[in-house]
Structures are given as C-alpha cells and as structure tokens.
Amino acid sequence: MKRVILTLLALTLLAAPGYAGTKDIIYASESTAKSLDPHDTSDTYSGAIERAICQGLMGFDKDMNIIPLLAESYTFNDAATEFIFKLRQGIKFHDGTLFNANAVKVNIDRMMTGKYKRSSLMKPVESCQVIDDYTVRFSLKEPFGAFVNAIAHPGSLILSPKSLETYGDEVSKHPVGTGPYIFDEWVSGDHVRIKKNPDYWKGKVNVDSITFRPVPESGSRLAMLRAGQAHYIFPMPAEMIKVAENDPKLDIIKQPSIIERYLIMNTRYKPFADVRVRQAVNYALDKDSIIKIAWGGAAAEADSIIPSNLQFYKKQAAWPLDIEKAKALMKEAGYEKGFEVVFLTPNASNRLRATEMAQQQLAKIGITGKIESMDVASFYNKLEGQKKDDANPIPFIGFGGWSASTGDADWGTRPLISTDAFPPAMSNFGFFSDKKVDDFITAGLASASPDARKKAYADLQDYVWKQAPWGYLFVDTLMAAKVKNLKGIYPMPDGAFLVEDAELTD
C-alpha cells in the first residue's frame, strides 16, 4: 500500500508543471495590449512591449536618461533647427533587412503623413534626409530644443521597412524591429508573447520568451504571483502591500514615477484668478494625509511643477500645511467668508477619496462645495468642453494628473500651463495664462543646448511654483512585485518597463 502511495506521489510530482529548465517569464499586468504599431500607439503598456521588439535611434534607460540605441551619436545647430544622427552599422532587423539611413527615413516619412496617433511627435519636422547610408538629417520648421526626446520616445521606434511594405497598417499585428525580442504571438484581448532574438546586436538575451498577460483584477494578479503562475506583476496593488511583504518568495519594487497629481483651478476667473487664493489652497492642503489615506502611501509630495524624474527638474521648497496663513491670504484677497466651488473628479476610488479629503481640508478655509464624480471619459469631456470665453463659469477644482511621456520638462509644462494650451488644443484646463511663463517655455525650446535649456526651466519652475496655478499634490510611486529569482526587469518612471536584461535564475 505504502508503495502505491509513493508511486502516485512521484507521478504527481512528475506531472506538475515546473519552471526548471525553461526560461519563460510571465508578466501579469492590469492593462491589455491595444496595438503593436509604435507609430499608432497612445498607451504606455503597448508602447513598453513594442520597446522590447523595436528600438529607436535614441532610447531611455531605466531612470529615463536618454541613451543612444540605433544611433551612435548626434549633433545639432545652435538654433535647434537641425539635428544630424550618425547611425550604428551592421544591425539587422528580425526579418534580415539591413538597418540603415533609408530605413529611418521610411519610418519618419510614415509618421509625418499625420495619420497616426504619434504623428504629433514629428510635427516640428520639415523634412528627413538621407545624407549617406549611415547618416540622417532632420530639418525642423522652428526651433525645438526637446527634439531628441521626441526621437527617444517609444512612438518613434523604427520598424523594418520591408515589414511596412508587406503589411501596411496591419503591421500593428506583425511588428518587426531590431530589439532583443522577436514578436511571436498576439491574441487580441489576451496575451502577447515575444521570444528571444538569438542574433541580438548588443549581446546575449537570457530568457527564451516573455508572455504579457492581462489580469485586470488586482487580487487575482497578486494571487498569480504568489502561486508561482506569474513572475512579475504590475501594478502591485498598494492596499495589499502587507501580504506581499510577508511572502518570503517575493520582492517589491518601488520607483518614483513621472506622474504628477494636482488640483486644477480655473484661474481665468474670480476667485481663482487671484494668486493669493491659489496660494491659500496650497497652504490648506494636507498632502501627507492624502498620500497616506487615499493613495495607500504610494506617492511622494510634489516639490515642483514637474516630477523629479523629468529632465531639467529643479526642486522647490514644499508648501507647508498652515491653515492660519491660508486664512490670512483668503482675507487679504477679500474672501474671508469663503466661496463655493464644484469638485470634479474621475470616479476611480483613489481619486474620489483624494478629492473628498481635499474637500474637507479646503472647507477649513471656507472653500466649500459638492463633488461631481464621473468616469474618465466623461471627466475629460467636461474639462475639454469649456470655452475660453464662457460667460458665467462656475469655479471648479478638478483632480488632474499628467504623465510627460517624452521625459522632458517641455512636455511636463507647455501642454498644461502655457497660453497656447487652452482646451481643446491641449490640456491647460484651468486656463492659466502668464506672459512670463510663456516666455520661459519658449526659451526652453529655443535651443538644444542642455545648459541653456536647464536655465530656462529652472527659472520657469522657481517662478511658477509661487504662482500656484494648481493645488500641488504629489507624484505617484509605482509599485511592482516579482519572484525573487527573476532579475533584470525594470519598471520605468512613466509606467513602462525594460525587459532587455531579464534573467531567471534557478
């Protein structure tokens, strides 16, 4: 009898699926892939998968510093209107096509047709010219100092020109690039699988394949990791952090993001047109408790108008919680008795909670009002529907958030606080308009020299922090979790990830 049981046990063990021997990684995430055509992708998750398959002339490392990839080096003129890239030689696409200047031109020309979601990245470009087989020149319509960031953006990845010819826009289902992994399979609504590129130009790839599996429910995602059915999960739900911390098989990864959260006020009209009122709001907000309660601690107090991981960030002195000072400012501005506003927020529970807390905190200085919560689509519809010259706008406070996907200070400020960015053109939903701010932003783009740009954005940040166009809140901390024997997958500050160095030890 004993022997029978032992045999049965042995058989079960043999039959159980084991990871030993194979090097397949399962990445479980909240999102679902929406497209694999880099030029026509607007979401971070799809973009990150594309980055494992395709590469751009430039790219980002895990801290969002710009690094050369398919380009060896670049030069630019003082006016920031001409950029010349020297390309790396001897690189082949997964389909065997040679990477050269012509391949770059084909991709850039495709983006410049204006038909794709990331066409806007090439909007400043007048033309892209092949100088020789391994040199390309971009001539711009006007100075655009942040152009190298546009080139490093995942929207500017280079696809094999042969694949573009074969598949046309169906390339979204057959991406062919030069990256460490080759596209293997995409089941729409379910998983994407990529497999090792044995001839990767940078060196050996350590895992056989990676499967990206969408698991929308956060409890199930963590359960998969704990049961050994996933190796990496993102995002790691903040409310379950204790469970994950107590599990000896898991590591938790925290990374400051480039996602800033803030309260939008319609500054074009009374009472928020008065800078003292806006400053009062900033003194009255208890950022610390909002982070702890609404965000489960997964954030850091904002200390500039842009997050610390953006290029040219400059730290500012925090707005302390000071109700007395806030009240004094309100009195000075003539609002001693306070006023009524409408609080607008997307209905995701953490955002709603943060708005409720802000509502309670601002009530202490007399700013009171009801909350209107709605789904994300309706929320943006409402903000974009505002007209510049609305006769009787109701003062509102909206829960805003922004992720500057180019990693540059320009995209963290211009679309949000410049006069040109009033909706519907861009996302200056509070109609903030200040001549000085506009000038700094223009100066930041007028040169591609890092020193000149650094100065412009430093001045901008010093100035606008005190002007308080927003009620500054916090910068999200991204959380992921992985099994201990997985190494080399890095979450990036924009919510994307790098899997090039992934490795599974036994």
Added chain:
Amino acid sequence: MIKYFLKRLISILPVLFVVSILAFAFVHLLPGDPARMMAGTDADEATVEMLRKEMGMDRPLPIQYLTYMKNMATGDLGKSLRTKLPVYDEIMLRYWPTMYLAITGMAWSVVIGVLFGAAAAVYNGRWQDYTAMLLSVSGISVPQFWLGLLAIQLFAVHLGWLPVAGYTGKFSELILPSFTLGATVAAVMARFTLSAFLEVLDEEYISTARAKGVAEFLVMWKHAFRNALIPVVTMVGLQFGFLLGGSVVVETVFAWPGIGRYMIEAVGVRDYPVLQALLLLYSFHFVFINLLVDMVYALINPEIRYE
C-alpha cells in the same frame, strides 16, 4: 406546429430592430469622446480631430445609425476603434471562451442545485434540508467577485491545486471560474427545485402511489422527481441569460478572455462599434433563449401552440 415556430421566429425581428436603435442611442448618449480616449490624454487637438474624422464621428447621428445598419446587413459590424480589427473577429475570439464558461457553470449548477433541492425536499425539516438551504441562501447572497477571490486564495494560492486565472485551453483553468459563476444559479435552482418538489409531494397521485404500496424510493424517483423537474427545465433557460450577464464579473476576476470582460474594456474607452455589437449580442441571447423556452413549452404542452 411548424407554423407556430415560424411565427414566433418572425416576431423577434421587430424586437431586435428596437433593440438596435436603443443600443445605438444609448452608446452615443454616453458622455465622453471616443476620439479623445483613443488618442490618449496627452495628445494634441490635431491628433484627436484626425481620429474623429477617421471614425466618422463628425457626421450627424442618424446618418451614423443608417450607415451602421447598412453595414450590419452585409455582416459588417465595423472595426474596433481601439485595435482597428474587425469587431466580428474580435467578438468571435472571445465568444467561445464565454460560452464554455457559461455552459460548464450551468451544467454543474443544475446538477448540484437539483440534487440539493431534491435532498432538502425528501428530508424536509431534517438536517439535510437545513444544510442545503443554508448553502443555498449563502450562494445567493455572496457576491461573485468575493467568492472568486476566496476560491483563488484557497485552491490556487494555499493548496496549489488549480491555476489562478487566465485561459489557455486547459480544463483545469475552467474549474474555479465556472464554479464561481454557477454558484448563484445553483442556489436559485436548489430553492426552486425544493418548492417544485414539495408541491408535487402534496399531489394526490403521490398519496395513491404510497397507498398502493410502491417502495418509497420509487415514489420519489418515478413519480415525484420527474414531475417536479418540468418547471425546473424552464428555469434553466431563464437562468442561462442571467449566467451570461454574470460572466462580466467572473471574467474580470479570473482574467478570462471572454465577451464580458471585453464589454468592460469597451465601455472604458468608448469603443462604440464594439459596445453596440455586444449590446445587440446580449439582447439577442435573451430573446433567443426566451424563444427556445417557448418552443420547449410548446413541445411539452400542445395547448400552448394554439394560443
């Protein structure tokens, strides 16, 4: 008989027509701009405008409806705004996983529900009855997502017997989600069977059978059980539609690649063509199941046909 079926079949056409208008109107009345959702929050207005044109969202609503109906008549449900793949293909990819889940969930919930209900009736007032009904009330009251997460914790994380989530075609992956999905229906079936059974046990032919001296087992099996089952069969049809609706929650918890989860995703990004097609599909399921139930009635009881 055939004439009756044909008549019933034709009568669902106007229903579907009205549903198509409602589905279209409902989807387009949702606030929120699909072009904006597609472009991403950090896109500029030119990109949004380009997408709006491409999707045909710049044309008046009645024109959009007519175009939609015209295309549908030729079997073209349009393209998903998000993935740009044909809606028909996208739905077919997810349709069968949902059906497997619903059918498996239905199958075991009928078996368990009827067994529990019958047991409760046969052992009326004894511990078997109380246990079955305690489980049944729990089954009705417990939210599916909670039950699903609990089952995952127990069977997948702690015991490690079953996969947590996802579907790649293995039967083991079907077990937890189908049990979660079927729990409510099993509970409803149990209560329904119990009442049907008790009613039958009061009938005179049962007393007659017992008086004749028929063995108690045979009384229960041949006389009571079979007759109690007739209303239960119709209940199965009605519960199936409910089950398909419930798959929205279960598919999300278990990362199941079905149409329920697809619906949630489509609402989030205002993928109009997908939403319209799915609303029509769900409505069609209900209408069709009702039709089937009617026909089964007609087969069982010929009087209904001449109504």
